[in-house]
Amino acid sequence: MPPPAVAAADASPATHTDSTSTSTSTSTSTSSQSSSNALDAVNARPQPPPETKESLWLRRSVILSFWAVVVLLGLPVWWRTTAIYRADLPLQGMTDWADGKSCKPVFPLRIAVEAPLSPQEAHHLLRTTQHALDDLNEFSAHHLRLMLADPPLPANASQQVVSDGIGSTRSDEDIALSIRLIPVETGTTPRSTLQPYSPTLDVYYMPNQIPSASSTGSPLATYIAQELHKIFAEEQALLASLLFSTSGVHTAKIKSLSAETAAELKRQSTRALKYAPTYHLTFSLFTPTFAPSGWDIESALQQYLTPLLESFSAISNFTVDTQVQLYATFSPSIHQPEYDEDLRSWSLRKEDLSGFINAAEWPLSPSIGKGPTVNFVLFVPDQNQSPLLVKENGGNSWLIPQWGGVFILNPPRDSDTPRILGKEALTPAFHTFSNQLLSLLGLPQTPASLPLRLSTLKRVRAASLIFSASSTLGALARLYQALPSIPVPDTVAKSVDLTTSHLQQACDHLREGRFQGALEHARTAEAAAEKAFFERSMVGQVYFPDEHKVAVYMPLLGPVAVPLVMAALKELKSIISGLRK
Template sequence: MPPSEGADASSAPKEDAKPSPSSPPSLDAVRLRKQPPPEGRESLWRRRSAIFSFWAVVLCLGLPVWWKTTAIYRADLPLQDMTDWAEGKICKPVFPLRIAVEAPLPPQDAHHLLRTTQHALDDLNEFSAHHLRLMLADPPAPANASQQVVVDGTRNTSDDEDIALSIRLIPVETGATPRSHLQPYSPTLDVYYTPNQIPPPSSTGSPLATFIAHELHKIFAEEQAQLAYLLSTASGGHSSKMKSLSPETSAELQRQSTRALKYAPTYHLTFSLFTPTSTPSAWDIESALRQYVAPLLDSFSAISNFTVDTQVQLYATFSPSIRQPEYDEALKAWTLRKEDLSGFINAAEWPLSPSIGKGPTVNFVLYVPDKTQSPLLVKESGANSWLIPQWGGVAILNPTAPGKDAIVSASLTKEALGPAMHTFSNQLISLLGLPQMPSSLPLRISTLARVRAASLIFSASSTLGALAQVYQKLPSIPVPDSVAKSVDLALAHLQLACDRLREGRFQGALELARIAEGEAEKAFFERSMVGQVYFPDEHKVAVYLPLLGPVAVPLVMAALKELKSGLSALRGR
């Protein structure tokens, strides 16, 4: 039955009431309205698949491609062998010198004399790495080789270049004996004796044998000192075969080493004529070089090669950094102070190139002062020439001298250039490191060859050791195969050079050591490798961060969000 109209309104059913616009919404309603609709399983896996595909492309394709295209190739190097050579563990240089003795004696007396002399020589030797081996020459010798008989009686065939010195025993009847004479231009020592000085077979010593031993020890004393100094500096003073040197000798050898040029297969010699006026404007330099300098350069041809050029510079003024010459009443000459000699060369205006070609340049400057400032000398010493260490030399040719007429005209003759050429020759000898003793030039050159061979072995070994340290401490630099090839060649030639030293074949050791040093330098200064040494990791971060940052941040954040969502779902279960 329908309700009556007058029935109570409270008993009637209520309809869903809508909130009035003026009333605030409840908190639950706000939350329901802000939450997104629940995500279906299909859309969830679609989103995760998209994120996974991006990461798969990055990890499986992008990262390998980046790694392959930016990977640094490093060839394998024999690091242990390189380090062992640098530390001197592989090669202990020794210098066995062969001394050929020509004795006009019966074989039995000759062998006994050699044995007696060898014993006396061994007693005098304090440097076991450098020892002299006496051999008996068997005349007549062939033109290109000489057969030798060793002290113990065995025969040995050796090239002439392997004989360091020849001793000729010459019997005489007059004059003081025994006496000796060293040939200045031949590696030959003439020993004069009387027949009664030959020791009998039953004796254990003789004055003649002692005399020969002392002469040989004196001849090779400076060579032993140079080699001992070289070994001590290369091994840090820990070589068991090192000879003790006096402080004075060490200081002198140190001075010679700092004055001499570094060894090079080729040197470039520049002879320059400078004058502050217009005369002399020409010089007969070709004839002077041919007569005074060419023979010396030919003597050094077994060690280094030389190229020569000349130049003339007129109106060449002094360097403004030095004081002008002053007249000295006592010397009756214009003088330069010793402290101004180092600034004598006007490098700003004089055309002196520091290097021409591959080899170092050695400059020789002939300065002809104005007649109004002649003669020009060094105040402290009165000399007219001086040496500039590791650079060259300077000689002053004065147009006038006390008591003499003018010797310089518009052109310098070969005779006028003679004193200056002799001065330049002596300066070149000092710059090349040639020892001062003995008096025989071939012996001094052979000494220089042995010293250079040992120094090149030490230099190449040190370079290989430095390369091994760079290889280990800088893993980011590339090492091409050419470096490995040069290292292998250097090691092989070093071993051969060391073997040649032990065999006493010093010229061959020098050639091999020269190749080894060149290959070691070539490997160490490889262009592609040196360029990466100064490219630190901070530069790589600065390059990659602007490129990869905008791409990496969305991928990383999306992966972290999905990982967090997955962990929350696992906890809810």
């Protein structure tokens, strides 16, 4: 039966096909699963055995021990070895000194009056004069106090005792001025004479000019008050200007101070040297030729300069040296001297005077000795260029502010230049040098009495040193607060204590009118303040920024800190994960 056979034949391939497909699918599935298992087996890495609690705590203990060594030992040692020692300073007291709160300088000047009168008349004259003097005074910090001298002051008294009428006594060194009342019968009265080399004012009067007990004033008292006010006018102006410029304290305007006087005071302060306990004076002889080759400098110094320097001994000390320089040429920066037909001499232009000193070739050292150097140059021009004068004023000398002075010594006409300059030839030069030295030291121009001018300079220097030391203390206090990274050794604290102690003593001496003692204490305070401010260890650290510290510590601490920090972070992360589970 063919149809069924065909059907069977047809059915057989279909069955085979289905069987083949099933087998292929099963084989593919088995192969894919085997490949996946093989891949998992390949990708799977051997895991370490679970960590025991003992090993876990051991690792954490090791890390903790490293951190304990760093925190408990390393950091304290580092902190101790790198700590900056800063001594304690009385910052508030230092600031008070700088602001002028700790000391209000006053200058009580005692005037001793020798009056050949009865005690009642003498005391009444003093009271009347004192009232007139107080009415004229416009600067409260500077006041004159009159007192009677008993017994009368002799002209050459060196240690006279005076009484102020209330039982107190003072030595002669505390007396700023002595007034001698001298009765006369002729001449214009009252009149006065101020002794040039003694702090003494002689007042001449007639007996009928003595005020009676019932009067409240008299021409004699008014005259004495006006003369005293005139004598100390420049000192009052100097002190008032100093108080205002250094401490900023408002002072009363002195009406008697004219514009010319104010300009002169400004010129004095501009050309004067800064105060120093010691000055070094250098006297130099320069000549463009071989003559003169010497000078009688020792005799000239002994006669003309030594007495002046001795009078300044209470204020400053001086050292002196001399030198001679031959073939000294003019500075190339100035015009060469030109012949002036009007002056019939060779002349230098005024604008060339500042460059007259040939600093490149002339041996003038500005730093000889401890103190500032004051140079005095004696220039002897060549015979072919003599006489040599300044064209504008025909002078032969000039002052160089805060440096020294120059004097051109022209040799005699129609004669050869002497080989040796004698003392007589040096006389005009040393008179000029003396005046220039007084200007450079800041000596006031008035009054005519040299001792009074020196005592004025003493008071001005004492006040300026007090202000300077106080300002230095204030600067040190600001530096201490602004730069906490600089070291402050104990020597600075000791210097500050020494400064404040001597400043207080100087201020007390000023109030008591003992100006020499005030100057000495102020000088010590200034030196101690400068020593404290310019301490070497502090100055060296002022210019050491924090970036330098980072550059030093990073290469040292970086390699050690990174492993410790990373291990600590990993353990913290593990602990946090364990707590979450």
